[in-house]
Structures are given as C-alpha cells and as structure tokens.
Amino acid sequence: MTVTLSSRAKNTNPSATLAIASSAKRMKAEGFDVVDFGLGEPDFETPAHVKEAAIQAIREGFTKYTAAGGIDELKEAIITKLKRDNGLSYSRAEVIASCGSKHTLFNIAEVLLEPGDEVIIPAPYWVTYTEQIRLVGGRPVIVQTREEDGFHLSRQVVEPTITPRTKAILVNSPCNPTGAVVPLEQLKAIAALAVERDLLLVSDEAYETLTYDGRAHVSIASLDEEVKRRTIVVNTVSKAYAMTGWRIGYAAGPAEIIKAMGDIQGQTTSNPTSIAQKAAIAALLGPQDDVRAMVAEFDRRRRYLVGRLNAIPGLRCANPEGAFYLFPNFSAFYGRKSNGGPIRNSAEMATYLLQNAHVALVPGADFGSDSHLRLSYATPMEAIVKGADRLERALGALRA
Ligand SMILES: Cc1ncc(COP(=O)(O)O)c(C=O)c1O
Numbered sequence: 001m002t003v004t005l006s007s008r009a010k011n012t013n014p015s016a017t018l019a020i021a022s023s024a025k026r027m028k029a030e031g032f033d034v035v036d037f038g039l040g041e042p043d044f045e046t047p048a049h050v051k052e053a054a055i056q057a058i059r060e061g062f063t064k065y066t067a068a069g070g071i072d073e074l075k076e077a078i079i080t081k082l083k084r085d086n087g088l089s090y091s092r093a094e095v096i097a098s099c100g101s102k103h104t105l106f107n108i109a110e111v112l113l114e115p116g117d118e119v120i121i122p123a124p125y126w127v128t129y130t131e132q133i134r135l136v137g138g139r140p141v142i143v144q145t146r147e148e149d150g151f152h153l154s155r156q157v158v159e160p161t162i163t164p165r166t167k168a169i170l171v172n173s174p175c176n177p178t179g180a181v182v183p184l185e186q187l188k189a190i191a192a193l194a195v196e197r198d199l200l201l202v203s204d205e206a207y208e209t210l211t212y213d214g215r216a217h218v219s220i221a222s223l224d225e226e227v228k229r230r231t232i233v234v235n236t237v238s239k240a241y242a243m244t245g246w247r248i249g250y251a252a253g254p255a256e257i258i259k260a261m262g263d264i265q266g267q268t269t270s271n272p273t274s275i276a277q278k279a280a281i282a283a284l285l286g287p288q289d290d291v292r293a294m295v296a297e298f299d300r301r302r303r304y305l306v307g308r309l310n311a312i313p314g315l316r317c318a319n320p321e322g323a324f325y326l327f328p329n330f331s332a333f334y335g336r337k338s339n340g341g342p343i344r345n346s347a348e349m350a351t352y353l354l355q356n357a358h359v360a361l362v363p364g365a366d367f368g369s370d371s372h373l374r375l376s377y378a379t380p381m382e383a384i385v386k387g388a389d390r391l392e393r394a395l396g397a398l399r400a
Helices: 007-011 016-029 048-059 072-086 101-112 127-135 155-161 184-196 225-229 255-268 274-285 289-310 346-357 381-396
Strands: 095-098 118-123 139-144 166-172 200-204 231-236 249-252 373-376
Touching: 016 346, 048 274, 072 095, 072 249, 072 274, 095 101, 095 255, 101 127, 101 200, 101 231, 101 249, 101 255, 118 127, 118 155, 127 139, 139 155, 155 184, 166 184, 184 200, 184 225, 225 231, 249 255, 289 381, 346 373, 346 381
Parallel strands: 118 139, 118 166, 166 200, 200 231
Antiparallel strands: 095 249, 231 249
C-alpha cells in the first residue's frame, strides 16, 4: 500500500539537535572517541531525594491515571515555586502540568492559533518554537537580535513586525542557544508594547535557575498585574533539576487558556506520568542545594570554555549570561578549505568538526543564525578540555 503522509508531517523538520546527536552516537558506536557538545541536557544525576520520591510513589502504588492536568499536590507545588522564586500568585485553575515544557508549548500553540495567526519569535531561537507554530498552521515571524547587542531582545526590533494577525510575542530568557538574559529595562519595554498592542506574551523560563555573574532571572509576568494577565509562564523541571527524562513541564496563566490546554491534553496525552509528578513535587519543594551546585559547576565550565574559544584566532564567542550553551561566531572561517573543499556554512562546519576532529556541535542555521554554531557545556570538564584542544587544532588546520 502507498502511504500518503499529511502535509503537516511532511513539512515538519526533524530536530537538528537530535540529528547531530544521532551522528555523534553512530560514530561513538563505531569506536570513535567523540566529544559531544551537542546535548541540551545536564550531565548531572537527578538529585537523590527526587529519585526517592518516585521510588516511594511506585511502592505506594501511585501508578494509575491522575487528573489530566496534574494532581492538586503538584499544582500546589508549582504555585509555591512561582510565589517563592518569581513573586507570582496563581490559583490552581491557573496552572497545568504537562509531559515536559515542549508539550506545554505545543498545547499553547494548539489553543491560541488559528491558521495564519502570527507569533513573534526572537532569533536566534530554540528550533522547536517555529516547528510547533507551523504544525498548527500558525506563522512564526522571526525578529533578529544582534550579536553586537549581546543578543538582547528589544522593543525596537519587535515593534515593526506587529501586524493585525499578531497573537503573541515569545520571550525566552535565558535563551537557548545564545544564553542571553533580557535586561530588565528591555523586558519592561517589551511588556509595555504587549499591553499597548493587546498581545499575549509566552515566557519560556526553562533556564531560569542558570544565570551567571550575579544576574537574576526576572519573569516578565512579575512586572505588574496587567502584564501578568496576558502572560503564560512556561517552565520545566528538566534543566534545573537534571530531570530531562522525567517529562514534567508546566504553565501558569489566564484560567481560560489553562483550561483549554487541559481539555486538549485530556484528549491527547492524558496526565503526565504519575510517578514523575511525585518526583517533580520533591524537586520543586525540596532542598535546592543541588541546583546551586550545578550552577556553580556550569559557571566554571562556561568561564573556561569562553576563554579557550576566544583564544582561537578568528573565533568570536560572546560571554553567555545564562543557560548552558555558547554560541560562537565561526563566519571568519567560512571560505577556508579543508581537504574536502571550502567550508561555506554552519552545517558544513559542523560536519567538518565531527568528521575530522570528532567534536559534535549543532549548526546555528537551525537556530536562525548561519554564522554561529552551538556548543553545550553540559558535559564534564575533562571532555570540555579535550574538545577545546581539538577545536583549536581543527580550525587551525583550515587553509585560506
Ligand atoms: C528553551 C527551551 N525550552 C523548553 C525546552 C523543553 O524542555 P522539556 O520539554 O524537557 O521541559 C528546552 C529543551 O531543550 C529548551 O531549550
């Protein structure tokens, strides 16, 4: 039989990060010693007390369906966290738990967008935003932030792109892939713009715990009540607590939107895993020492790697203010030759580095910037040192 896939399926690009991860994995399976800078997940263990809470849930038989949007105990834990860390007050009707924040974001796209509705996405952006918006028939409108401005989002770049079809502005601070943290004044200006033009704000705060050099994360929803009323805060236990595999993300926002997300979730995935919900409660309400220890270690790696990359002639690497990624500019090397001919773009650079230096990086083209490649330093220091040595040698070997 001939299968005809839907146009939605045909038009969806596979995740670029997963594609590079699978090439790196294949090389590792073939016996190559690959340094993997491609991954988007902490290399630390999930904290012991979190694992224990899940084990206890299994022992107690907490292994059945729950309410589709998460158990009340988890909603209360999310409410406590948002109050404690972000100064935000919500009721249970205003929060929902999902199977990872990727799922949360997809639910938001499902409930908000009619075909042709536009969402403003600052570039460089996490690859999933644009794909999800397209999947539901919406239109991602890309606005460029500039390396010279620290990749900071500003009202000036957003405002001219607003049209009668604009539904929402997406804010991702700290940002994947640049690590940029939107400065408070600029956050306020974007919030003011959303109020003036009656737009929703979707604030993806997945990396909120990972900020450096004394910077503190501020949720745009916390700026004032008027802003909060039009903001959906999205967060996850994945990055802060090294819980990527547990699949618990959550959102807080207007009850009407949260209810609609719950209705869709009830007809698609049902509840996020019962035992993972118990683990997430332990993560959100338990001791936060592991989080602090992870941030300190990420910071040590960040400083080392930024220094090493900027010491390579031709490579320019901004100091990321948050998350666990570097987004160096490789464009000075484009046009230079390896044995295989000139390297013309970020995809060819990623292939060259993987095949010749056995270092996996993700091409920036997938994040909306072909001059850059993304490195994750969520990998042990020993591998980072080895990877930096290899990058230095491989880039030095390119001929003009
Ligand atoms: C910016 C951003 N948001 C959300 C997510 C999704 O995380 P999860 O679905 O594990 O909650 C990621 C994962 O890489 C991310 O980088």
